[in-house]
Amino acid sequence: MRVKKYIVDSMPDALQKIRSDLGKDAVILNTKEIRIGGFLGLFSKKKIEVIAALDTQASTNKAKPILKQEIKTPIAQAQATAASVLAQISSVAVLEEPLPYVPDVILNHMPPIVVDKSVAKDDTVLTEIRQMKEMMSKLASRSQFTAVERHPILAALEEQLIAQEVSPLIIQQVLDRVDDELLSSGDELTASNVHAIAKNYLLHLIKTDASKYIAADTKVVHFVGPTGVGKTTTIAKIAAEQVLKHHRKVGFITSDTYRIAAVEQLKTYATILNIPLEVVFSPQDLNKAFAQLKDRDLIFMDTAGRNFRNEMYVSELHALLQGRGKSETFLVLSLTTKYKDMKVITDNFSKFNLDKVLFTKMDETDSYGSIVNLLNDFPLKLSYVTNGQNVPDDITVADEHAIISLIMGATSDE
Incomplete structure (x- = not known):
């Protein structure tokens, strides 16, 4: 086997070099991002390391002609039959029209394969046949979902x-x-x-048995999420609950200095609730902010809702979320967001060790399936939902029974 490593700027560059050096039969074994150059880790350039290989033995065997007197063994016949069936299934799977549910029809009607005892131990072939059957079962199940009359x-x-x-x-x-x-x-x-x-x-x-509330021994609560989901207003609502209902001494820290009037908005809420507010412009300002709020029972940290795909923002946010005592991180999402985007957002923010998810704008939609989808796809716990702009009223602890009832609607018997 011939193995070669490439350092390139992009995958198209790598593919072009691999085809040129190793030919079209080469395979990529591994890819990873690396950084080259710079000084003390600064100003380095991002590159991609690609390791490719060419199986020279396979290429030799591929070129070998098949003799006319060469007779296929039963195992070879089984492989050929399996390959033929898979080819038929693959061609059917790309049709636009849904397929009828026909589970295991092709396999059940395949001619019996007589395997000599001397070759019955060929685990590779048996594994291939088993995998083929699993693939056919999945295709049949997918067809059943779209085509069966219920x-x-x-x-x-x-x-x-x-x-x-x-x-x-x-x-x-x-x-x-x-x-x-x-x-x-x-x-x-x-x-x-x-x-x-x-x-x-x-x-x-x-459903979860975990508490939806902020734990009594939590010192810092971080709120993260994309732009436009209402993090600042939501923070004010929860802070009011902690001050008025639980009588905790609360402090605010905001790093949202990028959005126009964001600091002024939180400052207004802080004044109304008599809560001190510290503004940080970089991770280096955090120590001073925490020192100013050392007498607080609980500190709410509002992060900037910038583009979560921006690497600089992600790196900066990671530095801002460094632990100072026990903390919880809430992901704030809007129920008006498409689930496809919601899933990408959650996946990107998952690197910050998210604890709970908080859904906003429940009053602006009548579709709630994304709540089930998200909690099924990610290990997050429900916390609060908001249903308006009024502070502190329009927020409530999420009720799973109420959410599922909204999703299910009423039956014809009711």
């Missing part, structure tokens, strides 16, 4: 969940659970029974 009650449930923007995978899990429980219990398929099973399953996905 009972009207199940179809209504599916339409409701789709309208609430619940992910297709979770919808299929809900429908499977309904099928399993009705089959095992022998209960009649009614709207109320289906509704109850589906509701319990969705509740199971988001």
Whole structure:
């Protein structure tokens, strides 16, 4: 095997060099970002290290002609049959029209494969056949979801969940659970029974025994999130709760000096609640800010809602979130955000050891499926939801039962 390492500016550059040096049969073994040059880690340039290889033995074997008298073994016949079936399945999978549900039809009707005992121990071939069957099963399951005609009650449930923007995978899990429980219990398929099973399953996905409130021994609470989700107003609402209801001494720190009037907005809330406010312009200002607020029971830190894809912002935010006593980090997301974007945002902020998620603008949408999707995809805990701009009123601790009821809607029996 011939192995070669490349240091390039981009993947297209790497691919061009690999094709030129190793040919079209080369494969990429590993890629990683590195930094080159600079002084003491500064001003270095980002590069990509790519390791590629060419299997010279495979290339030799590929060029070897097949003799006419060469006879295929049963194992070779099995491999050829499997490859043919996979080729057919792959060609069907790209069609725009949905496929009917035909589980294991092709495998069940394949001619029997007689394998000699001397070659029955060929684990590689058996593994390939097993993987092929799993792939066919997944394709069939995906086709079933789009093409099978369901009972009207199940179809209504599916339409409701789709309208609430619940992910297709979770919808299929809900429908499977309904099928399993009705089959095992022998209960009649009614709207109320289906509704109850589906509701319990969705509740199971988001329900947690962990406290939604800020822990009593937490010293610092960080709020992170993208632009426009209402972090500053939300911080003021929770601070008011801590001051008026729990009688805790609260302090504010804000690093949101990029948005026009952001500091003034938080300063107004701080004045109303009689809370001290410290403004930091860089991570170096944090020590002074914490020293000024050392007598506070709880410190709320408002971070700038800048572009989460910007590497400089991410690096700066990471420095701002360095621990000073026990802390919690809340991710603030708007329910008006598309789940596709919400997922990318959460994935990017997950490097900051997120603890809880807080959803804003619940009053500005009638679609809540993204809550289930997010809590199913990420190890986050529900905390609060906001439903208006009024401080401190328009915030409440998230109620899983209420959220699932909104997603499910009413049944025809109710």
